[in-house]
Amino acid sequence: MSDTATLAPAEVATGQESVETPAAHAAALPPTMPRRRELIFGTVFVTAGVVMAMLTLIGSYIATRDAAGARWLADNQIALTQPNMQMLTMVMSVVTMQWAVWSISRDDRYHTYLALGVTMLLGIAFVNQSTFLFKEAGIAITQPEGPLFYAVTIGHLAMIVAGLIFLLLMAFRTLGGQYSSRQPDGIGAAAVFWYSGVALYAVIWFAVYIQK
Amino acid sequence: MTLTDTRSTSDNPAVAASGPPVPSSLERFLGTGEHQAIGRSFILSSLLLMALSAGTLAVGGVSALSSTGTVDISDSVWNSALVGMVLMGAIPLLLGLAICLVPMQVGSPAIAFPRAAALSLWGWLVSAAIFAISVPLHGGVEGTKLEGARLGMLSMGSMMVALSLGAVCVVTTVLSHRPVGMGLARVPFFAWSMLVAAPIWILTFGSTTAHVFLGQISQANAAGLALRYQAGISWFLRAPSVYMIAIPVLGISCDLVGKASGRRFVRYGTVQAMIAVYGVFSFGAWTQTSGGRENIIWITFVALAALPVLVVLGLIADTLRHQKPVVSPALVGVLFAFLMLLGGLLAGVLEALNTTGSGTLLGFEATGLGWAQAVFMLGAAFIAGLAALSAWSRVVLRASAPGALAGTALTAALIGGGLLATVFFIQGLTGFGLGASLYEVWVAVAAAVLALAGLLGLMMVLATSRGSASESAESSSAGLTLEWAAAELSTEDQALLQSAVVASPYPLLDFRSTGEAVEEEK
Numbered sequence: 216m217s218d219t220a221t222l223a224p225a226e227v228a229t230g231q232e233s234v235e236t237p238a239a240h241a242a243a244l245p246p247t248m249p250r251r252r253e254l255i256f257g258t259v260f261v262t263a264g265v266v267m268a269m270l271t272l273i274g275s276y277i278a279t280r281d282a283a284g285a286r287w288l289a290d291n292q293i294a295l296t297q298p299n300m301q302m303l304t305m306v307m308s309v310v311t312m313q314w315a316v317w318s319i320s321r322d323d324r325y326h327t328y329l330a331l332g333v334t335m336l337l338g339i340a341f342v343n344q345s346t347f348l349f350k351e352a353g354i355a356i357t358q359p360e361g362p363l364f365y366a367v368t369i370g371h372l373a374m375i376v377a378g379l380i381f382l383l384l385m386a387f388r389t390l391g392g393q394y395s396s397r398q399p400d401g402i403g404a405a406a407v408f409w410y411s412g413v414a415l416y417a418v419i420w421f422a423v424y425i426q427k
Numbered sequence: 428m429t430l431t432d433t434r435s436t437s438d439n440p441a442v443a444a445s446g447p448p449v450p451s452s453l454e455r456f457l458g459t460g461e462h463q464a465i466g467r468s469f470i471l472s473s474l475l476l477m478a479l480s481a482g483t484l485a486v487g488g489v490s491a492l493s494s495t496g497t498v499d500i501s502d503s504v505w506n507s508a509l510v511g512m513v514l515m516g517a518i519p520l521l522l523g524l525a526i527c528l529v530p531m532q533v534g535s536p537a538i539a540f541p542r543a544a545a546l547s548l549w550g551w552l553v554s555a556a557i558f559a560i561s562v563p564l565h566g567g568v569e570g571t572k573l574e575g576a577r578l579g580m581l582s583m584g585s586m587m588v589a590l591s592l593g594a595v596c597v598v599t600t601v602l603s604h605r606p607v608g609m610g611l612a613r614v615p616f617f618a619w620s621m622l623v624a625a626p627i628w629i630l631t632f633g634s635t636t637a638h639v640f641l642g643q644i645s646q647a648n649a650a651g652l653a654l655r656y657q658a659g660i661s662w663f664l665r666a667p668s669v670y671m672i673a674i675p676v677l678g679i680s681c682d683l684v685g686k687a688s689g690r691r692f693v694r695y696g697t698v699q700a701m702i703a704v705y706g707v708f709s710f711g712a713w714t715q716t717s718g719g720r721e722n723i724i725w726i727t728f729v730a731l732a733a734l735p736v737l738v739v740l741g742l743i744a745d746t747l748r749h750q751k752p753v754v755s756p757a758l759v760g761v762l763f764a765f766l767m768l769l770g771g772l773l774a775g776v777l778e779a780l781n782t783t784g785s786g787t788l789l790g791f792e793a794t795g796l797g798w799a800q801a802v803f804m805l806g807a808a809f810i811a812g813l814a815a816l817s818a819w820s821r822v823v824l825r826a827s828a829p830g831a832l833a834g835t836a837l838t839a840a841l842i843g844g845g846l847l848a849t850v851f852f853i854q855g856l857t858g859f860g861l862g863a864s865l866y867e868v869w870v871a872v873a874a875a876v877l878a879l880a881g882l883l884g885l886m887m888v889l890a891t892s893r894g895s896a897s898e899s900a901e902s903s904s905a906g907l908t909l910e911w912a913a914a915e916l917s918t919e920d921q922a923l924l925q926s927a928v929v930a931s932p933y934p935l936l937d938f939r940s941t942g943e944a945v946e947e948e949k
Contacts, residue, residue, distance in 0.1 A: 253539050253603040260595040260629055267633030267712065268640070275641060275659070278716065362645035370640070 251400065258404035262411045265374060269415050272370055273422055276363045288360050288427060297348045298424035301341055305413040308337040312406050319389065319399045327402070331386045334409070338379045345372050364423070371419055374412050381405045460541030462530050465548050467823065469523025469593075470816065471888055472552055477516030477809065478881030479559060481843070481874045484508035488871030506656075507558075507567030507579065508874075509664065509801060513672060514586045515555045516881065517805040518628070520812035521675045522590060525597045525621045527823045528815075531910035532615040534925070534934075535604035544596040550589035557582035569653040576649045577642075580656070584639030587632035598625035606909075608929035612696060615908040615932060616685070617815075619699050620678025623706035627671045634712040635660045659715060664801040666729045666775030668711030672804045673768050676811040677702045677739055680761040683818050684743050685933075687752035687904055695932050698742055701735035708732035721782040729779040733772040740765060753904040756834040760814030763841050764807045767848065771803030774852055795855030799848050806844025806877075813837050813884050821914045824891040832890060836883035843877030907933040 280287045315330035345368065354364050385401040388394060394401045450458065459465065487504045530538045538544050558579060561567050566575020568583065601614060601622045614622065638659030642652050662668055681698055685691070692698055708728050714720045743765075752758060778796040813836055820828035850869045905915065912921050912935060924938055931937055 251603065253599055256599045256602045257540055257543075257595055260598055260626065261592075263626065264591050264595075264629040264633035267630045268637040271634040271637035271712070271715075272641065275637075356644075356646075362641065366637075366641050366644050370637075 251398075254400045254404040255407060258407050262408050266411055266415060269367075269370055269374065270418075272363075272367045273418060276367050277422055279363055280360075283359070288354070288364075290358070291352055291354050291360075293348075293352045293424060293427065295424060297344060297351065298420050301344045301348070302416065302420045304337050304341050304344065305416050308334050308341070309410060309413050311337065312409050316399070316402055316406050319394055319402045320396050322396045324389070327389055328386065331382055331389070331402075335379055335382050335386075338375055338382070338409075341375055342372065342379075367419060367423060371412070371415055374415065378405070378409045378412050381408055458545075460537075460545050462538035462541060462544060463527050463823070465538075465541075465544050466523045466525075466527025467888075467892075468548055469519050469526060469551075470812075470823070471885065472555070473516055473519035473523060473812075474881050474885040474888065476555055476559070476881075477512060477520070478878045478885065480508050480511030480516055481878035481881060483511065483562065484847075485871045485874035485878060488867045488869075488874060503565070503567055503569040503571060503653075504562065506569050506661075507562045509798070510568050510583060511555075511558065511562075512809075512877075513664065513801065513805050514583065514590070515558070517672055517808035517812065518590055519551060519555075521624075521808055522593045522597070524679075524812060524815050524819070524823070525617070525675065526593060528819060528910055529597050529618045529621055530600050530604060531822060531913070532618045532908055533601055533604055533609060534606040534909045534929070535600060537604075538596050539599035539604060540596045543592055547589050547593035547596065550592065551586055554582045554585035554589060558586065569656055571649055573649045573652075576652045580639050580642050580652055583660075584636045587636050587639075591629045591632045594621075594625035594628045597621050598629075606925075606929055608927075609934075612699065613929060613932045614699075615678075615910075616681035616692075616698065616702070617675065617678040620675045620702050623703050624671060624674035627674065627706055627710050630710065631663055631668055631671060631712055634715065635663050662711065662715045662720075665714075665797045666711070666778060666800050667709050667725075667732055668714065669801050669804050670705070670709035670711075670732050670771070670775070673771065673807045673811075674702065674706050674709060676761075676764050676768055676807050677705060677736070679811045679815045680743060680765055681739065682908070683757055683761050683814065684746055684752065685907055686818070687755065687758045688746055688750040689753075689904060689907070689936075690746055690750040691907075691931075691933055691936070692742060692746055694742055698739055701738045701742075705732060705735040705739075708735070726779040726783060729775045733769070733776060736765075736768060736772060740769075755818065755904075756830065756837050757814040757818035760810050760817070760837040760841070763837075763845075764811040764814065767803050767807035767810060767841075767844060770848060770852070771800050771807065774799040774803060774848075774855065777856070790858065792855045792858040795851050795853075795858070797855075799852035799855050802844065802848040802851055806840070806848055809844060809877075809880070810837060810840045813840055813880070813887075816884065816888065819910070820891050822910050824888060826891045828887050828891045832883060832887040836880055836887050839876050839883055840880035843873050843875075843880050846873035847877060905935075905939065907936040909934055911935055 311330050311334040315327050315334060318324075318326035318330055349368070355361050356365060382405050385394070385405045388401050456464070456468075483504060487502065487508060526538060526544055530536070558567065561570065561575050561579035561582060564570070564575035564578065565572040566577070567579040570576035570579050598621065601611075601618050605611075605614065611619075611622075638655055641659065642655040645651065645655075647655060681692065708731055711728070714725055714728075719725065774796050777791060778793055778800070781791040781793070781796075813833070816823060817828045817833035817837070820826065820833075847870065850866065850873060854866065905911070909924075909929075912924055915935070916924065916938075920938070924934065927934075927938075
């Protein structure tokens, strides 16, 4: 995705004020500058679609569970320790993600890399915790609860993995000097997607694990 | 001597002089990130697929007539044809126009995320092809064979994802690619309507795609998948969600009326607000469960959606009253598209009224009214799309569309779409009161005319693109907004316009009236 384009002339101090003819003026103009907030807007809309899909899945899960009553997950035990730890991991990752946003806006590259690294580490820990939880819960895809349970949890897991890839890509771009205090959009966009993933997990944590 | 390194091409003067390899036309077609090329491919494909979907409906009508004569509106082929006309015809046509036009309307040389826009095109096209293939395999929507039904559902979900991606590119362009001075209040109406429509499409398709995912993961049989479609997806073709298809119709209508009359809309902000309000009332993801429908909120949403449309219609009439417009097939087309839009809203209101109280208040048939809403809305979108294509042909296709062909295509779309929607509307009101044979003949003829309209639209685009247009569809009404700059201004004037601050929603009109660059903002 290209996030560079030509800024409108009036925004650019060209130092060419003495140029008189319009054609020469236009020819002197277009320095390439990044489009501010393009990536953030794009990410917000993609995230909105993903969140809508996830909320629909969660809504279907709740509706089906209410219809099933006490029979829902009667044969499975889901201890709360694991989901609670996952929630804690996600909350910690919000802090580190915000640390990355804060650092890049101050051109503190060292802390940006550090914060992105820790966020990714926490994300990987979340993936690891999820697989452990699936193993512990022992919910088969063939049992009535299986498809909905895995649609919600695997769907969210896929979102977190996508967030990790997004973070990795933005970290590489930052390493390449593409993002700085003048153009922090990449890190901001990754943060928007990541925060949405965390917020969705909070909903899943409450609706799927706490309420059971 | 052993050669251990590849010889540099610069060593060979012949190679160096020839420069980098020039991509072939096929490579350029497949690999382009240029928004106009992507938009044109969307438009061409959608017209062809619209014809295919409507043709399928016509064949469905004829085959029902020739077999048992039983009227079965829930037939898989019919539902697949309806979904096809919406997801393969109407919405991609409008999206293609938006990808082509919106960057130019907001004065941007490119669309946001051009590679994502290309991915949207190819993802949609491949998914549409798979969906079309799945229908004869007894699949598509509510198919009877498991493999075909799974293929149909999956390809339908993929189409929705691809269209959402295209919508993301368009809406991001409007938000972040505007020139200096063009605040959101000065965005042209079509771009504004896409700014309203795109988020609604993204949210709605996000929700329906989740049900497609659930259908795939639940390993349901064909009946289970049909049930999943009925319970989780079909709501997007009923009020109020189906209204979202026609949001850009409002923007196209206002832009074309403004251009035809050469006059500014007096209450520009009011029109924008009304388009936004209509968009809000067309968001219907909350109506997907039976509990969400048929309550006072649903009835209110469905009924109130008509108000902003009526206000916009009044403002259009006011503009036309003050300045006699240059009449063209496109202008007549958008006005009829507006009528179709009002027809869809009426069908929605009648269905809503019917559900008040216990049972059905007026004894209407909900299925028929549901189909009427969808066909009215997609008909409005299709007619507005053809009208826009004709009116903006010099911008989109770089030549004036042939007038006779544009007029014929619009007439066929109006007759086909109008007849098709009307038959379902009557069916909804009378509860299958028509004789089965008459009903099927009516559907078959109307769908065939609609398919013909798609083919005529395709011919119009091809004839215009090849420069064989002999008679222009549009008379010489001057453009008011930035997309016309390249077609109507000299290079020097374009440069002058580009270096100026936009001071109103009509920069080109300002430019012409002042004879110089747009005034500085006060």
